[in-house]
Amino acid sequence: MKSKWLDSDWNPTNMVGTFSYDKLFSRDSADTPLNPVAHAKYDFAVAYPAPETLPMDGLIQALQTAVDSNSEKVLAEMAYYPQQLGAIELREYTVQKLVTDRGFSVTSEELALTNGSGEALGLVIQALTNPGDIVLAEEFVYMGTTNQLRRFGADIRGVAIDDGGIIPEALEKQIIDLNSAGDKPKYLYTIPEHQNPTGSTLSEQRRRAILDIAHKYGMPILEDDCYVDLRYKGETQPAFRALDDSGIVVYVASYSKLLAPGLRLGYFTCSPDLMRRALSFKIGSGPNQFAAVAIEGFLKNNLDLHRDNFNPILEAKCNSMVDALEEHFHNSGAVWSAPQGGCYVWLTMPEDADIASIRDEVFDQGVGYVAGPNFEADGSGRIGKNCARLCFAFESVEKNSEGIALLAQLFKQHGVM
Amino acid sequence: MKSKWLDSDWNPTNMVGTFSYDKLFSRDSADTPLNPVAHAKYDFAVAYPAPETLPMDGLIQALQTAVDSNSEKVLAEMAYYPQQLGAIELREYTVQKLVTDRGFSVTSEELALTNGSGEALGLVIQALTNPGDIVLAEEFVYMGTTNQLRRFGADIRGVAIDDGGIIPEALEKQIIDLNSAGDKPKYLYTIPEHQNPTGSTLSEQRRRAILDIAHKYGMPILEDDCYVDLRYKGETQPAFRALDDSGIVVYVASYSKLLAPGLRLGYFTCSPDLMRRALSFKIGSGPNQFAAVAIEGFLKNNLDLHRDNFNPILEAKCNSMVDALEEHFHNSGAVWSAPQGGCYVWLTMPEDADIASIRDEVFDQGVGYVAGPNFEADGSGRIGKNCARLCFAFESVEKNSEGIALLAQLFKQHGVM
Numbered sequence: 012m013k014s015k016w017l018d019s020d021w022n023p024t025n026m027v028g029t030f031s032y033d034k035l036f037s038r039d040s041a042d043t044p045l046n047p048v049a050h051a052k053y054d055f056a057v058a059y060p061a062p063e064t065l066p067m068d069g070l071i072q073a074l075q076t077a078v079d080s081n082s083e084k085v086l087a088e089m090a091y092y093p094q095q096l097g098a099i100e101l102r103e104y105t106v107q108k109l110v111t112d113r114g115f116s117v118t119s120e121e122l123a124l125t126n127g128s129g130e131a132l133g134l135v136i137q138a139l140t141n142p143g144d145i146v147l148a149e150e151f152v153y154m155g156t157t158n159q160l161r162r163f164g165a166d167i168r169g170v171a172i173d174d175g176g177i178i179p180e181a182l183e184k185q186i187i188d189l190n191s192a193g194d195k196p197k198y199l200y201t202i203p204e205h206q207n208p209t210g211s212t213l214s215e216q217r218r219r220a221i222l223d224i225a226h227k228y229g230m231p232i233l234e235d236d237c238y239v240d241l242r243y244k245g246e247t248q249p250a251f252r253a254l255d256d257s258g259i260v261v262y263v264a265s266y267s268k269l270l271a272p273g274l275r276l277g278y279f280t281c282s283p284d285l286m287r288r289a290l291s292f293k294i295g296s297g298p299n300q301f302a303a304v305a306i307e308g309f310l311k312n313n314l315d316l317h318r319d320n321f322n323p324i325l326e327a328k329c330n331s332m333v334d335a336l337e338e339h340f341h342n343s344g345a346v347w348s349a350p351q352g353g354c355y356v357w358l359t360m361p362e363d364a365d366i367a368s369i370r371d372e373v374f375d376q377g378v379g380y381v382a383g384p385n386f387e388a389d390g391s392g393r394i395g396k397n398c399a400r401l402c403f404a405f406e407s408v409e410k411n412s413e414g415i416a417l418l419a420q421l422f423k424q425h426g427v428m
Numbered sequence: 429m430k431s432k433w434l435d436s437d438w439n440p441t442n443m444v445g446t447f448s449y450d451k452l453f454s455r456d457s458a459d460t461p462l463n464p465v466a467h468a469k470y471d472f473a474v475a476y477p478a479p480e481t482l483p484m485d486g487l488i489q490a491l492q493t494a495v496d497s498n499s500e501k502v503l504a505e506m507a508y509y510p511q512q513l514g515a516i517e518l519r520e521y522t523v524q525k526l527v528t529d530r531g532f533s534v535t536s537e538e539l540a541l542t543n544g545s546g547e548a549l550g551l552v553i554q555a556l557t558n559p560g561d562i563v564l565a566e567e568f569v570y571m572g573t574t575n576q577l578r579r580f581g582a583d584i585r586g587v588a589i590d591d592g593g594i595i596p597e598a599l600e601k602q603i604i605d606l607n608s609a610g611d612k613p614k615y616l617y618t619i620p621e622h623q624n625p626t627g628s629t630l631s632e633q634r635r636r637a638i639l640d641i642a643h644k645y646g647m648p649i650l651e652d653d654c655y656v657d658l659r660y661k662g663e664t665q666p667a668f669r670a671l672d673d674s675g676i677v678v679y680v681a682s683y684s685k686l687l688a689p690g691l692r693l694g695y696f697t698c699s700p701d702l703m704r705r706a707l708s709f710k711i712g713s714g715p716n717q718f719a720a721v722a723i724e725g726f727l728k729n730n731l732d733l734h735r736d737n738f739n740p741i742l743e744a745k746c747n748s749m750v751d752a753l754e755e756h757f758h759n760s761g762a763v764w765s766a767p768q769g770g771c772y773v774w775l776t777m778p779e780d781a782d783i784a785s786i787r788d789e790v791f792d793q794g795v796g797y798v799a800g801p802n803f804e805a806d807g808s809g810r811i812g813k814n815c816a817r818l819c820f821a822f823e824s825v826e827k828n829s830e831g832i833a834l835l836a837q838l839f840k841q842h843g844v845m
Contacts, residue, residue: 030675032556032702035614035648037580040555040705048511062507067495070718071488078484089690090479090822092544094465126543126692127509129712138457139449159711163454197452231452258447273506273717275543285449288457294576294711295546300690301487302718405507 051379053414055401058207058272058354060241061328062405064321065271066309073308074301085304093297095290097124097278101303104311105278112239115253115262117280123290126298128237128265128277131289133159135233135261135279138288140165144197145189147230149177151357151386151395153207156200156235161390168196169388174348176206176213179220186228198231203251205238205353208386208400212351215248222255230259237265237277240318241404242352243326258282266306268354269318274302325352325404328411332356332403335415343419343428347401354404360397364427367396372425378418468796470831472818475624475689475771477658478745479822481738482688483726490725491718502721510714512707514541514695518720521728522695529656531670532679534697540707543715545654545682545694548706550576552650552678552696555705557582561614562606564647566594568774568803568812570624573617573652578807585613586805591765593623593630596637603645615648620668622655622770625803625817629768632665639672647676654682654694657735658821659769660743675699683723685771686735691719742769742821745828749773749820752832760836760845764818771821777814781844784813789842795835 050057078085088098096102102119110116125131132155140146142164148157150169160167168189171181182199189195199221203213213221225232234251252262258281265277276298281289310317329350336347336356344361358380360366366373367382383395403411422428467474495502505515513519519536527533542548549572557563559581565574567586577584585606588598599616606612616638620630630638642649651668669679675698682694693715698706727734746767753764753773761778775797777783783790784799800812820828839845 030643030648030699032648032675032699035556036702036705037554037556037558039558039709041708042701042704043708045512045704045707048508058509059507062500062503065503065506067491067499067503067506071491071495074484074488074491078488082484083479086479086482086484089482089484089688090476091465092475092684092689093692095462125712126715127712133711137454139452139454141454141456226447231447231449258449267509271506271718272509272713275510275712275716275718282447282449284459285453287459287462288453290462291458291460292456294550295542295544295692296689298543299692299716299719301688301692301722302716305718 051374052377053410053417054379054405055403055414056374056379056381057402057405059402059405060268060271060354061321061324064324066313066317069309069313070270070305074305077304077308088304089300093300095293095297096120096122097297098300098303098307101276101307104307108310108314113236113250113253115250115256121283121286122278122280123286124298124303125277125279127267127272127275128235128263128279129155129159131263131277131279132156132233132235134289134292135263135281135285136160136163136165137292138285139198139231145194146198146200147182147185147196148200148388149202149206149209150388151209151383151398152200152388153202153235154385157388157390160200167388167390170199172209172211174211175217176203176211177201177217177221179217179224182221183224186224186230195228196230198233199225200233200235202235202238204236204248205241205350207238207353208355208381209357210348210350210353210355212245212248215254218248218251218254222251222259225259226257231261232259233261233263235263237263237268238353239264240269241322241325241354243322243329245351252280261285270306270309274306275299276302276306322352327408328403328406329356331408331411332401332415335412339416339419340428345428354402356401356403358399358401360427362397364397364422366399366422366427369425369427373418373421376421378414378421380418468791469794470827470834471796471822472820472831473791473796473798474819474822476819476822477685477688477771478738478741481741483730483734486726486730487687487722491722494721494725505721506717510717512710512714513537513539514714515717515720515724518693518724521724525727525731530653530667532667532673538700538703539695539697540703541715541720542694542696544684544689544692545652545680545696546572546576548680548694548696549573549650549652551706551709552680552698552702553577553580553582554709555702556615556648562611563615563617564599564602564613565617565805566619566623566626567805568626568800568815569617569805570619570652571802574805574807577617584805584807587616589626589628591628592634593620593628594618594634594638596634596641599638600641603641603647612645613647615650616642617650617652619652619655621653621665622658622767624655624770625772625798626774627765627767627770627772629662629665632671635665635668635671639668639676642676643674648678649676650678650680652680654680654685655770656681657686658739658742658771660739660746662768669697678702687723691723692716693719693723739769744825745823746773746820748825748828749818749832752829756833756836757845762845771819773818773820775816775818777844779814781814781839783816783839783844786842786844790835790838793838795831795838797835
């Protein structure tokens with residue numbers, strides 16, 4: 012039923028853009044430019060799984076099956092605002108998956124689905140962080156989390172890492188030094204499996220040592236396990252959460268890497284009191300039921316098949332990138348990680364090779380990467396200028412080879428190799 | 429690739445639930461109980477559209493068509509993290525819909541998709557609200573918004589309303605009184621079309637008067653237009669935003685009512701500087717691409733058909749409820765609204781009939797409603813005990829009739845009628 016004013020010669024009362032908000036913005040608001048998303052020809056800057064393995068048909072089929080088998084139930088659930096914890100079927104499925112894949116058991120009431128793991132991390136960070144609180148993290152770590160930590164006022168300190176991730180002895184020494192200065196860390200954020208950006212995995216032994224340190228100093232561990240399904244080689248290590256039932260571990264994971272980021276479905280589990288506090292920061296209701304129905308329906312019948320399908324593809328892509336690095340970078344003094352899963356190779360050039368400052372030019376010349384300083388936990392710019400994260404998962408095997416060859420050529424051209 | 433630890437006799441290091449977070453919670457965190465969602469036999473407490481009109485098959489078909497017509501594009505977009513503004517196709521569609529349905533034009537860069545309109549409201553509220561700021565709203569208004577306003581410290585004041593919504597003269601007097609006391613309102617929140625909970629629609633004349641007041645006192649209008657598609661009678665009134673291009677209007681709307689809350693897709697448009705500030709509060713990336721593809725694909729071919737399908741159903745449901753109220757409440761001194769759309773009938777019993785205090789018992793006896801005090805803008809408990817919001821959209825025509833008959837019987841039993 013259209014109103015006649017739509018066709019009449021009415022005019023807006025006031026001029027375009029004349030109202031000023033200058034004195035109305037809240038103190039906490041920041042004039043942050045929107046991030047334009049651009050992609051290089053060889054896009055190693057992304058953080059995405061392999062699009063060709065994304066089971067769109069399977070997800071759509073799962074939705075259709077759910078509707079066909081119990082239309083009334085699906086319709087009623089879609090018509091409700093999702094519960095704060097999210098769709099019960101996907102929570103129950105996720106709880107089972109955690110038992111099978113991660114070896115720990117929680118109830119579906121102890122698990123909350125979120126709008127991607129980014130929301131889960133943001134909620135927990137808000138529940139635990141006062142401005143000025145010291146938070147520890149791997150010295151190179153996922154910038155989505157450090158961005159959120161900074162926004163809520165955390166003073167992030169990088170913990171020393173090696174090829175095997177966080178070095179427990181260095182962690183404890185750092186805490187002792189903080190204590191000596193009258194400080195203490197509020198919690199530790201870590202990606203223990205296929206770490207972003209370095210690709211390292213913490214051994215069970217190190218995890219147990221870090222847990223002991225956590226208990227000794229009363230420091231919760233915020234475990235980000237979002238890459239665990241992406242292993243094509245080596246052995247999955249036990250989750251921190253599987254090694255510890257005390258409540259000191261907050262476990263966050265995601266369906267973004269296993270299925271697709273565009274589904275925006277992550278989850279977390281932690282002690283009930285912390286979960287209530289975290290959820291009190293939720294804006295709006297639970298995550299979308301539409302994707303939840305599709306994910307639950309698809310994975311309950313296809314998880315192993317799907318992993319068995321995509322992990323060999325990831326491996327081939329990783330190998331193509333590593334082979335190309337060996338071919339084109341072998342005499343450059345560069346080293347790179349040997350991932351057993353995940354999405355990234357971490358490239359470390361000789362210390363004087365500043366590949367951060369030439370990143371934009373190299374991007375325009377066809378190769379995208381994320382420069383090391385973006386991942387620095389403390390944001391100091393002290394380390395990382397000679398490092399880059401290369402995502403091997405998104406481009407094809409052929410483009411990985413071509414792109415790395417071009418990268419070597421461009422690095423030489425820019426005098427950093 | 430499973431690890432042997434899954435089958436070994438490892439034990440968690442620490443006991444269940446022994447770690448205490450008591451001294452670790454942030455100052456801003458609140459121990460808020462999770463809302464258990466329960467439904468009465470006759471569920472008039474919901475805020476949902478008619479599930480039988482929800483086009484699940486159409487949405488699924490639209491997804492499949494998108495995949496079949498350009499699989500590579502859809503897969504790549506699903507594999508990316510959504511842009512902050514959300515899927516470009518759905519933004520472009522929404523911009524066109526606003527031109528056609530609401531008579532105003534913005535670019536797709538001036539529109540942001542959000543995880544339901546709740547997220548949009550939360551982002552704008554955070555960008556404009558310092559603790560203690562006075563915010564005006566209809567004296568009975570959507571509690572999802574007042575909950576968020578309170579959480580970010582707003583001092584909400586109710587504006588006098590009648591059957592036609594906000595009374596402009598009362599609004600201006602209230603602002604003048606505030607000014608006399610050295611105060612001023614930061615902004616006005618309003619649901620001008622099929623208001624929640626009262627069902628009223630503001631006339632164009634009142635909107636123009638309110639806009640003049642807004643400009644006179646430098647007070648932005650946060651316009652929540654989420655019920656606009658649900659009109660089966662009378663004439664749609666022009667959006668505030670269509671009457672004013674100055675930037676003073678922030679326009680928020682949603683696909684929750686037109687399609688389904690479970691899709692979690694809302695949107696907002698406002699002046700670019702305010703949008704950047706609002707988006708700076710976003711946690712995680714844009715809303716889910718999966719639902720966005722389905723919505724855009726479905727609506728671009730079916731919007732009118734879909735509205736023409738569901739609005740007569742809403743009307744029949746509304747009529748069944750209003751007819752039942754006339755049959756069972758006609759001698760009670762009660763009055764109720766005569767909605768031309770939306771989801772709700774607003775029931776006002778005689779002033780001494782406290783239907784808020786008996787809400788839980790009536791719920792257990794089979795009829796759910798939301799009592800008036802929940803909608804009080806200022807949360808004072810001063811008004812509304814004799815009022816209730818009855819959702820006519822969710823239950824069937826038959827259940828609406830039966831439920832209202834039972835409600836009358838229960839009110840008599842509880843001595844309030």
